[in-house]
Amino acid sequence: MTQTQVGRHADFREAATVIAIVALAGLFLAALAPAMQLWDRDEPFYARVAVEMLRSGNWDVPTFNGDVFPDKPPLVYWMMAVAIRLFGENEFAVRLPAILGLMASLVFTWAIARRMFDARTARWSMIILATSLMAVYLGAAAMLDTVLLATIAMAFWAWLGLKDGDRALFHSAMLMVAFTLSLLAKGPVGPAVVGSAVVVTWAIGLRWPRPGELLALALAGLVAIAIFLAWAIPANSQSGGVMLSDGFWVHIVGRALAPMQGHGGSGLSGYLSNLPFYVPVVIIGLMPWVIDLPQALVALSRGQLTTGRDRALLIAWPATTFLLFTLAATKLPHYVFPLFPAAAIVLAAYHATRSSADFRDMPRLRRAGEIAYALLQAGAVLGLLALAWFLAAPGAAVLAALLAATTAIFLKLRRDGRLSLAHCFAIAAIPPFFLLAYWFVAPAVEARTKIAPAVVRAIEDAGYGHLPVFSDDTLEPSLVFELSRDPDDPVRVLPLAGEAAGAVLARQADAVIVVARPLYDEIAKAVPEGSLQILSRHTAFDINKAGREGVTIVARFAATGRD
Secondary structure, eight states, X not given: OOHHHHHHHHHHHHHHHHHHHHHHHHHHHHHHTTTSOOOTTHHHHHHHHHHHHHHHOOOSSOEETTEEOTTSOSHHHHHHHHHHHHHOSSHHHHHHHHHHHHHHHHHHHHHHHHHXXXXXXXXXXXXXXXXXXXXXXXXXXXXXXXXHHHHHHHHHHHHHHHHTTSSHHHHHHHHHHHHHHHHHHHTTHHHHHHHHHHHHHHHHHTOOOOXXXXXXXXXXXXXXXXXXXXXXXXXXXXXXXXXXXXXXXXXXXXXXXXXXXXXXXXXXXXXXXXXXXXXXXXXXXXXXXXXXXXXXXXXXXXXXXXXXXXHHHHHHHHHHHHHHHHHSSSOOGGGGGGGHHHHHHHHHXXXXXXXXXXXXXXXXXXXXXXXXXXXXXXHHHHHHHHHHHHHTOHHHHHHHHHHHHHHHHHHHHHHTTOHHHHHHHHHHHHHHHHHHIIIIIHXXXXXXXXXXXXXXXXXXXXXXXXXXXXXXXXXXXXXXXXXXXXXXXXXXXXXXXXXXXXXXXXXXXXXXXXXXXXXXXXXXXXXXXXXXXEEEEEEEEETTTTTEEEEEEEEEEETTOOO
């Protein structure tokens, strides 16, 4: 066999391995996607927007429950709408874009790591990213974070190719595509992450970019903005200016300057106290691989993993992303997800490099990491046992036992110096753990927290699915999604005062109300006796309101009294 044939065979085998890893990750996420209901608030918000976009035929202006929904640009809604057209209005369809987004992110993470390191490190980068806790969660959720991540990883990959002078025209075009998709996914967030990391990479490396590189970056950005505006300007006009006034000034600028919906501390003291928010988020989100993160970061800083531009980028990418979202006032765990590919590459490089002769090991730091890891896992085990006791859910107890056993085996293999075997064992243990959690533990939690399907069944079983539906001001997005009404027949919101709510209902001949028990009692006093007929009562813990328990009443209102 000639050298050329050997090289082609190796390339084919590497490509087949990458495809297999991506396919397995996709199948794993596809098995998780239909297991759980949509969790308020973001998942059913986005899913319902996609449904209304598909039903109305208006692909420019996102709407939720008939009103303009300026929270995000349309890319993920478009993707969800196509999936709904193919698979129907269900959890799998609206979570399919997230699955595809993570699969694409794995490919670009591999491509970046392959350019920096070798094939083995690139494969491990994919595996670490695919099996980290936050990636698994977001990869099977009806949200936009994995799609955004794919555009960011694509932009970094294209920039590296551009910087190396490798097919400059092709990589310039790919950078333009990445920026365009990123803008359509979450506005300026993606370009801000990429741009800040690139600038800091230049600064760390003390090397200014070549004029051709700057020109390509500028052109890619300008073309991407032009394409984005081709959607944004007509959409803003159709929405009466709401897409700009709320979409940009509130949901982008406003989120950065002030906490929205309670996601962040209020006032200067609250802002300062929330600055470390993303430290535990990254630690937990990178489980189980975070066990080696301190050693990997020290090795990176010492130049043991790589040097030059690659080292500068692997420092700048996660550091600038972490800093950008730390400084922003509104804080949510998934905001820092864009740094995860860089973290996965650093961890993979650490695993691949530590056996080299010139590598300086850090036994004390390694032991400290293992102790911290064991404590985190012990806390998770105790939490699952408490869940099993509180909800009488045997699945949670089984999950706790599985987590305890796999943690003990994992740590024992590491202490015995069998690191590769320990990591392979962790990879093998992760799918059954999540499958058990999603299919057998989550339903027990949903039974105490998710009432929308039961509410819809009560309305339909009573034969009142055709009537107008009124809700209180909580108006859970999952209720709107589950009711699946046409955009021109939305769920209406009642005033919080009983008399005002009764006056609204008095203008209806027949309707269904879904309200909290206190408001129902006030309405019952304000409307004629006999005009309300209770269809069902639902007791649940509201995870969006500090887990407080409440009772929701589903009732029919008939102006002429009961039939």
